[in-house]
Amino acid sequence: MPQARLLPAYLVQRYHGWKATTYQDNKSWYRRLAASGQHPRAMVISCCDSRVHVTSIFGADEGEFFIHRNVANLVPPYTPDGQTHGTSAAVEYAVTSLGVAHIVVLGHSNCGGVKGCLDMCSGEAPELLETSSFVGRWMDILRPGYERVKDVDAAFRARALEKQSVLVSIDNLMTFPFVAKAVEEESLTLHGLWTDVGEGGLEQFDPVRGEFLPV
Amino acid sequence: MPQARLLPAYLVQRYHGWKATTYQDNKSWYRRLAASGQHPRAMVISCCDSRVHVTSIFGADEGEFFIHRNVANLVPPYTPDGQTHGTSAAVEYAVTSLGVAHIVVLGHSNCGGVKGCLDMCSGEAPELLETSSFVGRWMDILRPGYERVKDVDAAFRARALEKQSVLVSIDNLMTFPFVAKAVEEESLTLHGLWTDVGEGGLEQFDPVRGEFLPV
Amino acid sequence: MPQARLLPAYLVQRYHGWKATTYQDNKSWYRRLAASGQHPRAMVISCCDSRVHVTSIFGADEGEFFIHRNVANLVPPYTPDGQTHGTSAAVEYAVTSLGVAHIVVLGHSNCGGVKGCLDMCSGEAPELLETSSFVGRWMDILRPGYERVKDVDAAFRARALEKQSVLVSIDNLMTFPFVAKAVEEESLTLHGLWTDVGEGGLEQFDPVRGEFLPV
Amino acid sequence: MPQARLLPAYLVQRYHGWKATTYQDNKSWYRRLAASGQHPRAMVISCCDSRVHVTSIFGADEGEFFIHRNVANLVPPYTPDGQTHGTSAAVEYAVTSLGVAHIVVLGHSNCGGVKGCLDMCSGEAPELLETSSFVGRWMDILRPGYERVKDVDAAFRARALEKQSVLVSIDNLMTFPFVAKAVEEESLTLHGLWTDVGEGGLEQFDPVRGEFLPV
Numbered sequence: 023m024p025q026a027r028l029l030p031a032y033l034v035q036r037y038h039g040w041k042a043t044t045y046q047d048n049k050s051w052y053r054r055l056a057a058s059g060q061h062p063r064a065m066v067i068s069c070c071d072s073r074v075h076v077t078s079i080f081g082a083d084e085g086e087f088f089i090h091r092n093v094a095n096l097v098p099p100y101t102p103d104g105q106t107h108g109t110s111a112a113v114e115y116a117v118t119s120l121g122v123a124h125i126v127v128l129g130h131s132n133c134g135g136v137k138g139c140l141d142m143c144s145g146e147a148p149e150l151l152e153t154s155s156f157v158g159r160w161m162d163i164l165r166p167g168y169e170r171v172k173d174v175d176a177a178f179r180a181r182a183l184e185k186q187s188v189l190v191s192i193d194n195l196m197t198f199p200f201v202a203k204a205v206e207e208e209s210l211t212l213h214g215l216w217t218d219v220g221e222g223g224l225e226q227f228d229p230v231r232g233e234f235l236p237v
Numbered sequence: 238m239p240q241a242r243l244l245p246a247y248l249v250q251r252y253h254g255w256k257a258t259t260y261q262d263n264k265s266w267y268r269r270l271a272a273s274g275q276h277p278r279a280m281v282i283s284c285c286d287s288r289v290h291v292t293s294i295f296g297a298d299e300g301e302f303f304i305h306r307n308v309a310n311l312v313p314p315y316t317p318d319g320q321t322h323g324t325s326a327a328v329e330y331a332v333t334s335l336g337v338a339h340i341v342v343l344g345h346s347n348c349g350g351v352k353g354c355l356d357m358c359s360g361e362a363p364e365l366l367e368t369s370s371f372v373g374r375w376m377d378i379l380r381p382g383y384e385r386v387k388d389v390d391a392a393f394r395a396r397a398l399e400k401q402s403v404l405v406s407i408d409n410l411m412t413f414p415f416v417a418k419a420v421e422e423e424s425l426t427l428h429g430l431w432t433d434v435g436e437g438g439l440e441q442f443d444p445v446r447g448e449f450l451p452v
Numbered sequence: 453m454p455q456a457r458l459l460p461a462y463l464v465q466r467y468h469g470w471k472a473t474t475y476q477d478n479k480s481w482y483r484r485l486a487a488s489g490q491h492p493r494a495m496v497i498s499c500c501d502s503r504v505h506v507t508s509i510f511g512a513d514e515g516e517f518f519i520h521r522n523v524a525n526l527v528p529p530y531t532p533d534g535q536t537h538g539t540s541a542a543v544e545y546a547v548t549s550l551g552v553a554h555i556v557v558l559g560h561s562n563c564g565g566v567k568g569c570l571d572m573c574s575g576e577a578p579e580l581l582e583t584s585s586f587v588g589r590w591m592d593i594l595r596p597g598y599e600r601v602k603d604v605d606a607a608f609r610a611r612a613l614e615k616q617s618v619l620v621s622i623d624n625l626m627t628f629p630f631v632a633k634a635v636e637e638e639s640l641t642l643h644g645l646w647t648d649v650g651e652g653g654l655e656q657f658d659p660v661r662g663e664f665l666p667v
Numbered sequence: 668m669p670q671a672r673l674l675p676a677y678l679v680q681r682y683h684g685w686k687a688t689t690y691q692d693n694k695s696w697y698r699r700l701a702a703s704g705q706h707p708r709a710m711v712i713s714c715c716d717s718r719v720h721v722t723s724i725f726g727a728d729e730g731e732f733f734i735h736r737n738v739a740n741l742v743p744p745y746t747p748d749g750q751t752h753g754t755s756a757a758v759e760y761a762v763t764s765l766g767v768a769h770i771v772v773l774g775h776s777n778c779g780g781v782k783g784c785l786d787m788c789s790g791e792a793p794e795l796l797e798t799s800s801f802v803g804r805w806m807d808i809l810r811p812g813y814e815r816v817k818d819v820d821a822a823f824r825a826r827a828l829e830k831q832s833v834l835v836s837i838d839n840l841m842t843f844p845f846v847a848k849a850v851e852e853e854s855l856t857l858h859g860l861w862t863d864v865g866e867g868g869l870e871q872f873d874p875v876r877g878e879f880l881p882v
Contacts, residue, residue: 024407026442027426036296045437050639051553055288056435061491062287070305072277073270081251083677088287091306092323102369108307108323111375112285123481154317160326192239209480214241220271222260227241247513254684454837456872457856466726475867485718486865492717500735502707503700511681520715521736522753532799538737538753541805584747590756622669644671650701652690657671
């Protein structure tokens with residue numbers, strides 16, 4: 023028997039509140055979403071961090087974004103080796119089954135995963151180097167980004183690496199044949215964003231200037 | 238240079254609207270979240286599906302939930318093989334770094350990933366059996382669940398498998414030593430939920446009765 | 453040969469500007485909308501008035517709203533007499549073919565059509581009473597609303613009648629069997645709004661209080 | 668009491684975002700529009716289809732276009748029979764009250780209304796032939812256009828009929844005495860356009876060549 027427990031009362035109460043209000047106000051839309059399927063315009067790949075709410079920033083409601091969230095909003099390179107790759111599965115489903123028009127990679131300030139990568143690569147977090155460290159092996163994906171920022175002034179290095187987490191993911195997305203093909207055919211566009219959790223800022227990677235600039 | 242494009246104008250406008258209203262209303266809280274770090278009470282593992290908004294159902298705001306979203310809300314078994322495991326990294330970070338008190342696995346109706354698993358296991362989706370199918374290899378995680386529901390009446394099989402996606406994930410969570418230890422020490426509880434997208438229903442796995450019952 | 457002329461140069465120039473910028477930024481989305489069809493969440497019925505931009509107020513982009521615009525945002529009563537009824541056709545298409553979840557009727561301040569109705573009903577615009585007056589006969593739809601506000605102080609009467617144009621339309625919408633059925637089945641909701649063009653205000657009809665209140 | 672419901676929360680939030688940004692940026696203009704009335708240069712008649720945003724294509728802002736939208740951008744023939752004719756009322760108001768300089772009829776690709784007309788006229792949609800079908804009776808306006816394209820190769824017939832929906836409307840506009848008079852006096856010009864939703868193309872009817880050509 024699974025080791026599950028009943029839900030804490032505070033969540034039960036909040037659910038009943040939502041059911042009696044928001045659900046009632048949107049019932050017709052939710053029913054149509056159930057009956058005729060989802061048609062999200064974009065996939066958003068963001069961090070699991072509790073301070074990042076992609077739907078809030080964009081005023082998005084149920085049905086608009088197909089959302090994958092993992093530690094540090096990373097996409098690994100294309101590796102069709104028959105192993106389980108959750109992020110690659112999400113990207114494949116979004117592009118080949120749903121046909122999303124955009125993939126938005128959203129990085130953020132104060133990212134704990136990126137901080138761990140920085141510590142690991144600079145020798146300050148030996149535990150993350152262990153084979154058994156899932157966070158360490160996951161953050162290995164960001165190593166090419168670390169190489170590009172390791173000489174940045176220490177005060178700005180974490181932020182620079184947070185932005186690299188977005189750029190490395192976009193580079194890796196392009197290694198997926200179905201992503202590259204859709205981008206080539208102009209049925210898909212990729213977008214790189216970074217948000218400042220405390221100040222509510224939003225920067226986007228500008229491919230002409232080659233840097234992140236405020237939206 | 239990454240293949241990124243500037244953000245579509247409608248998202249830029251919506252962002253500026255959010256910045257001028259919701260952000261202003263919550264600035265002091267967001268600044269404190271940035272300054273003193275996140276302290277989420279729970280981790281939520283849900284599907285990427287655009288119709289599932291866990292924060293909405295639970296009236297949750299920035300800072301409350303550490304959220305991992307992947308196809309069909311699956312957790313693979315503990316496999317410390319030095320490869321990249323995004324879901325395992327998220328669980329490790331939530332439990333060992335953030336010390337969340339709860340992990341909530343949230344399944345849902347009309348799940349396209351579960352539907353794919355059903356088709357694959359019953360021989361109707363040979364393309365998902367290919368080595369190169371990321372969705373297929375990801376849904377392999379749910380095969381033990383399929384074995385348990387394959388004789389269920391066809392009309393109810395998808396729903397039964399959606400609930401198995403929750404139970405298999407909880408079973409797999411317990412294979413992670415740090416999860417089992419935290420559950421043992423009663424510093425962590427696991428919860429299995431399933432939501433009906435159209436009707437707004439919410440069921441939780443009741444470990445005493447051994448079935449999902451309405452919350 | 454139709455009496456058409458080539459487009460004025462200022463519109464040609466603006467179109468080319470749009471094609472080179474906004475279209476390029478959204479090409480992948482527009483292509484998907486063309487390939488997989490529209491799935492708008494709501495129908496909006498608003499006035500033709502050039503000062504009312506429903507998409508702007510709601511930050512809506514292509515694909516979100518099915519929009520019918522006529523003089524004074526009116527819906528006539530259900531009259532299946534085999535004649536041409538453009539508004540009824542739009543409502544029928546939205547509800548029975550597209551399955552929209554909401555119909556939003558949006559009235560506005562400074563409405564010339566409503567002003568004409570007021571003048572006509574109070575005897576100050578005899579030309580609108582003529583059989584050949586299309587505006588007059590169209591504004592006849594609002595006569596039940598005029599009856600309800602004719603004793604309102606003159607300074608507030610136009611505004612009161614603008615709000616009646618919303619309420620009469622909602623009443624008339626409910627005379628369409630397919631609308632009433634969808635509302636009954638909770639697959640469709642109706643909403644009454646009134647916007648102040650100059651002040652940017654937005655009021656909604658509150659069915660509990662029986663009046664329009666600021667959103 | 669009207670069967671109205673309060674607005675879904677996502678639209679309320681988006682409205683407040685617009686009010687705090689776009690409205691503030693344009694307040695002086697919106698106030699002048701309210702105070703001194705609208706003076707739109709053109710009337711645009713387009714389809715209700717959510718994928719067609721005439722203001723976007725022409726970079727138009729509040730105050731520029733008096734916009735009528737109905738199914739398949741149709742104008743019925745002049746029929747002053749004392750019945751309600753919403754499209755005719757809109758045309759009458761635009762020409763005789765506002766004195767617009769142009770009427771632009773904008774057709775589009777992938778038009779569901781035109782597709783319905785094609786099916787109806789070719790015997791594949793008997794339900795549209797019923798007296799009670801508002802869409803069917805509305806699309807009867809386009810029957811003269813169907814006669815002109817019925818022998819076109821099936822692969823191109825829908826597109827040909829979409830363009831006929833523009834030409835039939837322009838022909839019908841000329842049956843309105845006040846339109847014909849204004850055109851005669853050169854205080855009004857008529858324009859026929861067709862836009863390709865997916866490719867962002869725009870074609871205009873060229874009266875010299877007698878065909879639609881790219882703008």
